[in-house]
Amino acid sequence: MGQQDKKSIPMELLSSLFSGGKGNRALDEQAWLTVMRLPLFDGLEDAERARLRELADQLLADKAFSGAGGIEVEDGMATVIAAFAALPVLNLGYEWYQDWREIVVYPGEYVFDGELMDEHGIVHHVRHERSGEVLEGGPMVLSWEDVEHSGKGEGYNVVIHEFAHKLDMRSGDTNGRPPLHSGIDPAEWAREFQIAYDDLCRRVDSGEETVIDPYATESPAEFFAVLSEYFFEVPDVLKREYPAVYGLMSRFYRQDPLARLN
Ligand SMILES: [Zn+2]
Numbered sequence: 001m002g003q004q005d006k007k008s009i010p011m012e013l014l015s016s017l018f019s020g021g022k023g024n025r026a027l028d029e030q031a032w033l034t035v036m037r038l039p040l041f042d043g044l045e046d047a048e049r050a051r052l053r054e055l056a057d058q059l060l061a062d063k064a065f066s067g068a069g070g071i072e073v074e075d076g077m078a079t080v081i082a083a084f085a086a087l088p089v090l091n092l093g094y095e096w097y098q099d100w101r102e103i104v105v106y107p108g109e110y111v112f113d114g115e116l117m118d119e120h121g122i123v124h125h126v127r128h129e130r131s132g133e134v135l136e137g138g139p140m141v142l143s144w145e146d147v148e149h150s151g152k153g154e155g156y157n158v159v160i161h162e163f164a165h166k167l168d169m170r171s172g173d174t175n176g177r178p179p180l181h182s183g184i185d186p187a188e189w190a191r192e193f194q195i196a197y198d199d200l201c202r203r204v205d206s207g208e209e210t211v212i213d214p215y216a217t218e219s220p221a222e223f224f225a226v227l228s229e230y231f232f233e234v235p236d237v238l239k240r241e242y243p244a245v246y247g248l249m250s251r252f253y254r255q256d257p258l259a260r261l262n
Contacts, residue, residue: 025060027053031076035083039153040233043260048090055086058094063103071107071144081105081142084150084159087232088167091254096167102139109143132162136169153261155213155234164228168221176220184251196242197223211237232257 035041036049044052059082067073081103089096109131131146140162150157167178176193180186197220204214216226230238231249235258239246250256 025063025065025073025075025078025082027057027060027082028074028076028079031079032056032083035080035151038151039261040084040087040151040157042153043262052083052086052090055089055094056082059085059097062094062098062101064101065103065105067106068104068141069106069108069110071105073105077105077144077147078103081147081159084147084157085163088160088163088228088253096170097163099170100137100139100166104139104141105147106141106143108145110141132158134162134165134169136174140166151233153233155230155237157229157233160229160232161225164225165221168224174221176222176224178224178252180252181254184248189248192242192244192248193220193223196227196245199242212241228253235261 032053041049041052056079060078065073065078065081085097130141131143132141134140142158142162146156146158150159165174168174168176171177171179176197177186177189180189197217200210200212200214200223201217203210204217212230213226216223227238227242227245227249231246231253235246235256238249239258246258
C-alpha cells in the first residue's frame with residue numbers, strides 16, 4: 001500500500017541517523033486513549049492494560065525514535081508504535097526488546113536503495129519498496145502510513161511484524177524460531193511450522209487466493225512475522241487455518257487472543 005512519494009535511504013544516511021540519543025519520547029495521553037480503542041486491544045483486562053502501558057513507557061524510554069523522509073516523529077506517533085509493540089511482550093517482559101535502540105519512521109513505504117552483504121560476504125545492490133524492516137542488532141524502520149493501517153483487526157500490523165522479527169533474531173538466527181520457553185518442544189515447533197509453511201507455499205504456488213498474505217511464503221522468518229500479525233489481529237483466521245501453529249504461538253507469546261477477542 002502507499003501512494004506517497006517514495007523516498008530512498010542511502011546507507012550513509014542510515015548510519016548517521018543511528019547515532020541518536022536514548023529514549024527521547026514521553027507517552028502521549030490522548031494518543032494512548034485513542035489507540036487503546038482499536039479492535040486489537042479488545043478484551044484486555046484492566047491489569048493487562050496497566051502492564052501494557054508500563055511496557056510502552058519502557059519502550060519510549062529505551063528506544064530512540066527519529067523521522068526520515070521529511071517526517072517529524074511526534075510523541076503521539078511514538079506512543080502508537082509503543083502500544084502495538086508492547087502487546088507481543090505483554091507476558092514475556094520488556095527484556096525481549098533490549099539489545100537494540102533505533103526506530104526510524106518514514107512517512108510511507110520507502111524504497112530501500114543500498115548495498116547489503118549476505119552471509120557469504122557478497123555485497124548485493126538491492127532496491128525495493130518496503131513498509132518496514134529490521135537489521136540484525138540494528139535499527140527498525142517503519143512506514144507511518146502502514147502503522148496507521150495497523151490494529152484494526154484486519155490481519156495487518158507492521159509494528160507487530162517487525163517486532164516479531166526482533167524476537168526471532170534473539171535466537172541468533174532469523175529463521176522463524178525465537179528462543180523457546182522450556183516446555184515448548186523445538187522439534188514440535190519445527191515440525192508444525194514446516195507443515196503449515198509447506199501448505200501455504202503449495203497453495204500460493206497453485207494460484208489459490210489464500211486468506212493468509214502470500215508474503216508469508218517468502219521465508220520461514222517472514223512466515224513467523226506475518227503469522228504473528230494474524231495471531232494478534234485475527235486469531236480466528238490463524239486458528240482455523242493452522243490450529244497447531246496457533247497453539248504453539250499461544251504458548252510462546254503466553255496469550256490467547258482468540259479467547260480475549262471473543
Ligand atoms: Zn518481514
